[in-house]
Amino acid sequence: MRFLPLILAHLRRNWIRSLLTVLAMAVCIFLICTLRTFVAAVDQNLRTANASRLVTRHAVSLVFNVPVSYQERIASVPGVRRVAKVVWFGGARRVGDFSDFFPNLAVEADPYLDIYPEFLLTPDQRRAFLADQRGCVIGPDTAQRFGWKVGDTFSLESFIPPYRTGRPFDFVVSAIYATDEARYPGTDRTLMLFHYNYLWEATGRRIGVGNYALEIDDPGKAGVISRTIDEMFDNSDAQTKTETEAAFRASFVALAGNLALLLNSIGLAVSFTILLVTANTMAMAVRDRRTEIGVLKTLGFSSARVMGLILGEAALLGAAGGAIGLALSQVMIRALPRLPFIGNAVRGFRDLGLSPAVGSLGFGTALLIAFLAGIVPAVLAYRARITDLLRQT
Amino acid sequence: MAMVEVEAVRKVYRRDTQEIPVLAGIDLAVPEGEFVALRGPSGSGKTTLLNLIAGIDRPTSGTVRVAGTDLGQLSENALARWRSRHIGFIFQFYNLIPVLTAAENVELPLLLERLSRRERRERALLALKVVGLADRSQHYPRQLSGGQEQRVAIARAFVSDPKVLVADEPTGDLDAKSAGEILDLMETLNREFKKTIVMVTHDPRAADRAHVQRHLEKGVLTAS
Numbered sequence: 001m002r003f004l005p006l007i008l009a010h011l012r013r014n015w016i017r018s019l020l021t022v023l024a025m026a027v028c029i030f031l032i033c034t035l036r037t038f039v040a041a042v043d044q045n046l047r048t049a050n051a052s053r054l055v056t057r058h059a060v061s062l063v064f065n066v067p068v069s070y071q072e073r074i075a076s077v078p079g080v081r082r083v084a085k086v087v088w089f090g091g092a093r094r095v096g097d098f099s100d101f102f103p104n105l106a107v108e109a110d111p112y113l114d115i116y117p118e119f120l121l122t123p124d125q126r127r128a129f130l131a132d133q134r135g136c137v138i139g140p141d142t143a144q145r146f147g148w149k150v151g152d153t154f155s156l157e158s159f160i161p162p163y164r165t166g167r168p169f170d171f172v173v174s175a176i177y178a179t180d181e182a183r184y185p186g187t188d189r190t191l192m193l194f195h196y197n198y199l200w201e202a203t204g205r206r207i208g209v210g211n212y213a214l215e216i217d218d219p220g221k222a223g224v225i226s227r228t229i230d231e232m233f234d235n236s237d238a239q240t241k242t243e244t245e246a247a248f249r250a251s252f253v254a255l256a257g258n259l260a261l262l263l264n265s266i267g268l269a270v271s272f273t274i275l276l277v278t279a280n281t282m283a284m285a286v287r288d289r290r291t292e293i294g295v296l297k298t299l300g301f302s303s304a305r306v307m308g309l310i311l312g313e314a315a316l317l318g319a320a321g322g323a324i325g326l327a328l329s330q331v332m333i334r335a336l337p338r339l340p341f342i343g344n345a346v347r348g349f350r351d352l353g354l355s356p357a358v359g360s361l362g363f364g365t366a367l368l369i370a371f372l373a374g375i376v377p378a379v380l381a382y383r384a385r386i387t388d389l390l391r392q393t
Numbered sequence: 394m395a396m397v398e399v400e401a402v403r404k405v406y407r408r409d410t411q412e413i414p415v416l417a418g419i420d421l422a423v424p425e426g427e428f429v430a431l432r433g434p435s436g437s438g439k440t441t442l443l444n445l446i447a448g449i450d451r452p453t454s455g456t457v458r459v460a461g462t463d464l465g466q467l468s469e470n471a472l473a474r475w476r477s478r479h480i481g482f483i484f485q486f487y488n489l490i491p492v493l494t495a496a497e498n499v500e501l502p503l504l505l506e507r508l509s510r511r512e513r514r515e516r517a518l519l520a521l522k523v524v525g526l527a528d529r530s531q532h533y534p535r536q537l538s539g540g541q542e543q544r545v546a547i548a549r550a551f552v553s554d555p556k557v558l559v560a561d562e563p564t565g566d567l568d569a570k571s572a573g574e575i576l577d578l579m580e581t582l583n584r585e586f587k588k589t590i591v592m593v594t595h596d597p598r599a600a601d602r603a604h605v606q607r608h609l610e611k612g613v614l615t616a617s
Contacts, residue, residue, distance in 0.1 A: 002504050009492040295488045298449055299502045299549075300477020302470045386449040390484075 003305075007312050010285070018317065021281045025321025025366055026328060028274040031267045033329035033354060033362035038336075039264075041352050044186050051219035053115060055248035056229055057211040059239040062088075065162075065208030066238050068200075073232055079217050079225045084112035085196045087210040089163060091156030099338060102142045104156060104192040106199040107213075115215040118184035119193070125175035135174035136194040143176045145190075150175060162207050163199065211248070271369065278373035282314050286377035293381050294389025303382045310378040311371065318370025322363040329362065330354045394461065396557060396589040397423035397446055402455030404441050404612075415441045417612040418455070423605075425556075428583045428590045430600040433609035439593040440561055442609065446591055447480050447559045448472050460556045477505045481550030481588075483560035487542040489534040495521060495545045496530035502553040520548035524578060540571025547578055551588065558582065560592040564599050576602045 011018045056074060058064035068085070075083045087106040092098065109130055113119060121129065121137065129135045138148060148154065155168035171194060179187040200207060216225055226242035233240045286293070296306055333354055399421040406413045415438045423429050431439045444450040445457050448464045457464045460479050467475055489498045499517040508516070521527050524544040534542055543563060550558055560579065564572035576599055582588045592603060600606050608615050 002510075005497070006493070006501075006504070009490075009497070013492045291488060292490055295484070295490070296501070297473065298447070298476065298482050300473050300475075300480075300505050302473040304470070305473075387444055390488075 003309060003312065007309060007316060010289070010309075010313055011316060014285070014288075017281055017284070021278055021317055022321045022324065024274050024277050025318060025369065026324035028267075028270045028369070029322050029325025029362045029366050030328040030332065031270055032365055033326060033358055034332050034336075035264060035267045036358045036361060037329070037333050037352070037354055040355065040358060050245055051222070052216055053245040054214040054216060054222060054226060054242055055211050055245055056214060056240050056242040057248070059230070059241040062210070064238070065210055066212070066240060067208055070209070070233065070238075070240070071212060074212055074214065074229055077225060077228050077232075079221050080214055080229075081217055082111045082115050082215040084108040084110075084115055084213045085209045086112065086213050087163075087196060087199060087207065088160075089156070089158050089194075089199065090160045091158045091163075091169065093154065093156060095157045095159050100146070102145070102190050102192060103188070104194065106196045107193050108196045109193065112193070112213060115213050118179065118187040119191070120178040120180060121175050125177075129174035132172060132174055133195055133198050134170055134172050136171045136192055137175045137177050138173055138192045139189040140176055140178065141189040142192060143173070148173050148176075163203060165202050169194075169198070169202065214242075271365065275369050275372055278314070278317065278369055279376065281317070282310070282374045282377050285313070286310060286381055290384070290389050293384065294386050297386045297389065307378040307382040310381055311374045314370040314374025314378075315367060318366040318368075319363075321370075322366025325366065326354065326359055326362055394425075395422040396425040396427070396460060397421065397591065398456070398458040399442070399446065400456045400458075402442075402445060402452045402457060404438070404445065404450075405453045415612050416445075416452070419612070419614055421607065421614060423589060423591060425589055426583070426587050427605060428580070428603045429592065430603035430606045431591065431593045431609060432595070432597075432600050432606055437609040438612045439609050443559050443561055443591060443593050446557070447482055448476050449482075474505075477502055477553065479555050479557060481553070481555040481558040483543070483547055483550050483558060483563045485562035485565040487534070487539070487546040487566075489542055489545055489549075491534050494531050494533055495526060495537065495548075498534070498545055499548045499552050501549060506553065516552055517548075520552040521545070523551075523581075524548045538571070539567050540574055543567060543571070543575050544578060547575070547582070551582060551586065556589060558588050558590045560590065560594075562594055562596075563592065564594065564596055569598075572596070572599065 056066070056070070058066050065087075071083055071085065074080060085106075085108040089104045089106050091104045092101050094100075113121065113126065119137065119139075125137075129137050143149065146154070150173050152173045153170060154173075155170050157168040158164055171192075179189055181187070196209075214225075216222060222244055226244075229242045230240050293306055296309075297303065301309075330353075333352060337352065399419055402416055402419045403414070404416040406415055419438075419442060421442075431442060433439050441450065445452050445464075446459060448457075448459070448467075451465065462475060462479070464472060464475070489495075490501070493501070496514065496517045499520050500513050503513040503516060518527060518530055521530050524547055526541060526544055526548070529537060529541060529545075534545070537545065543566075547563075558579070563579070564575050567575060579590060579592070580602055583590050590603075592599070594600050
C-alpha cells in the first residue's frame with residue numbers, strides 16, 4: 001500500500017492513455033461476462049432436460065409444422081409411452097411489442113402435463129384447466145409479472161401468420177403452476193400453457209402441430225425409437241426429426257442466431273486485441289520513463305520491487321477495467337430479457353444473472369490480460385542495468 | 394578507516410568484441426567527513442568511478458569498500474538495500490519524478506524504510522526545510538526553477554541520512570547563481586551534517602569548494 005500513491009501517480013501521468021486502456025479492457029470483460037452468462041444459462045436449460053423425453057418435429061426447420069395425423073403412428077412405436085401435441089404460439093398482448101413477451105404454448109393438456117410433471121398442479125387445478133377450453137396455466141413468475149391470479153382474463157395475439165385469426169385469443173387463468181427446485185431444478189417459471197384444441201378450432205383445423213412431445217419407457221432406447229419414428233415418415237412430404245429434449249432445446253436456442261458462437265468469437269478476438277492494446281500501453285509507459293526507473297533503482301529500489309511496481313500498475317489497469325466491465329455486463333444481462341429477438345431466447349432461462357463464477361472468470365481474465373501485458377516490460381525493467389537506464393538522459 | 398576505499402579497480406566495457414578500458418587500476422581513499430572533487434576531461438572515467446563508489450555498477454576487477462562494506466560481496470538485492478541506507482545520489486539533471494510533488498519526490502527513498510506515512514512526510518518536510526524549500530513542498534518539478542529542482546534532488550539524497558553523498562556534475566545544468574547556492578548547500582551538508590561527499594565536476598569553481606581535488610586522465614588518477 002505504501003507504493004500505491006506512486007503507482008497511481010504514474011497512471012495519472014498520461015491519464016487519457018490510461019483511461020482508454022481501462023475502457024478497452026472494460027469492453028472486453030463486458031463481452032466475456034455477458035457471453036459466459038448466456039452460455040451458462042443455455043447449459044442450465046439443457047441440463048434440466050429430461051432424458052426420457054423426445055421431441056419430434058419437421059426435419060427441415062422448427063418453423064414448419066408436421067401433420068396432426070402423425071400422432072397415432074408415433075404413439076404406436078414400441079417404447080413410446082405418451083405423445084402430446086405442442087405448438088409455439090408466439091402470442092403477445094400487443095402484436096409486435098416484445099417488451100412484455102413471455103413463452104406460450106398450445107398443448108394437448110392431459111398427456112402434456114403427464115409428460116412434464118415439473119409443472120405442479122393440484123388435482124383440482126388440473127381438472128379446472130382441462131374443463132375450460134379457454135383456460136390456461138401460467139408460471140408463477142409470469143403471474144407475478146403481470147399481477148394475474150386465478151380467474152383473471154387476458155388476450156393474446158400471435159405474430160405467426162397461421163395462428164392469426166383476425167382477432168385476439170381470449171384466455172382465463174385456470175391455475176398458476178408451482179415448481180419444485182429440489183425435484184425438478186431449473187423448471188421454467190414463465191411458461192403459459194393453453195389448449196391445443198382451442199387453437200386448432202379457432203384456426204379452422206388447418207394448423208398442424210409444431211412438434212410432438214414424447215415420453216418413452218427407456219431413455220437407453222432413445223436412439224432406436226428416434227430412428228424408427230423418422231424412418232416411418234421418410235417417404236412423406238413432411239419428414240421428421242426426432243431428438244432428445246436437450247438436443248431440441250439446443251436447436252431452438254440456435255434459432256436466436258447462434259448467439260453463443262457469435263459472442264464467443266467476438267469475445268476471443270476482442271480479448272486478444274485488448275491484450276495487444278494493453279501490452280502496447282504498458283510498453284510505452286515503461287519506455288517513457290526509463291530514466292525514472294534508473295533513478296528508483298539508484299535510490300535503492302530493488303529490481304524485483306521495480307518489477308512489482310510495473311506489474312502493480314498493469315494490475316490496477318486490469319482491475320479497473322474488470323470492475324467496469326462487470327458492472328456493464330450486469331446492466332446488460334438485466335436488460336437482455338427486454339431486448340427484441342435475443343430477449344425471446346433468454347426470457348425463459350432461470351437465474352439469468354451474473355453469477356459469482358462468471359464474475360470471477362471475468363475479473364480473473366482482466367487481471368490475466370494485465371499481467372501478460374505487463375510482464376514483458378516488467379522483466380525488461382528488472383533486467384536493465386542502472387547505468388544503461390540513466391544513460392538515456 | 395576511510396569511508397571510501399577503492400583498491401586496484403579496473404573497469405572495462407565490452408562493445409561487441411571490442412574491449413574498452415575505462416579505469417585502469419584506480420586506488421582512492423576518502424576519509425569520513427571529507428569533501429572530494431573528481432575532475433578530468435570527458436571520457437576520463439569520472440562518472441564510472443562515481444558509479445562504482447555508489448554501488449550502481451560493478452568493477453571488472455579490484456575492490457570497492459564503502460562504509461566498511463565490500464560492495465563486491467553483495468548480491469544485487471543486498472546492494473540495492475545497501476544503497477538505500479548508505480548512499481545519496483545527486484544527478485546533473487536532477488531526475489525528479491515529474492508526476493510527484495517536491496515532498497513526494499523527497500519521500501521516495503523513505504518508502505523503503507519502515508516508517509508511517511506521517512513520519513515519512515515529516516522527514517521529507519524537514520529535508521525540504523534544510524534546503525530552503527519548505528514552502529514549495531506541494532509544487533511539481535515543472536513549477537520549480539532548475540536550482541530549486543536540484544535542491545529538491547539534494548533533499549531527496551540526504552533525507553534517509555546516508556553516510557555518503559555522491560554528486561555527478563551537480564551544477565552542470567545551472568546558472569552561476571544557482572550553482573553557487575547548490576555548492577553552499579553541499580558545503581553545509583558536509584560541514585554541519587558530517588556527510589562524506591564525492592563530487593564529479595568540470596567546473597573549477599565547484600571543485601574549489603571541495604577539500605580535496607583528484608584528477609582522472611584516461612582512467613588513471615594522476616594528481617591531487
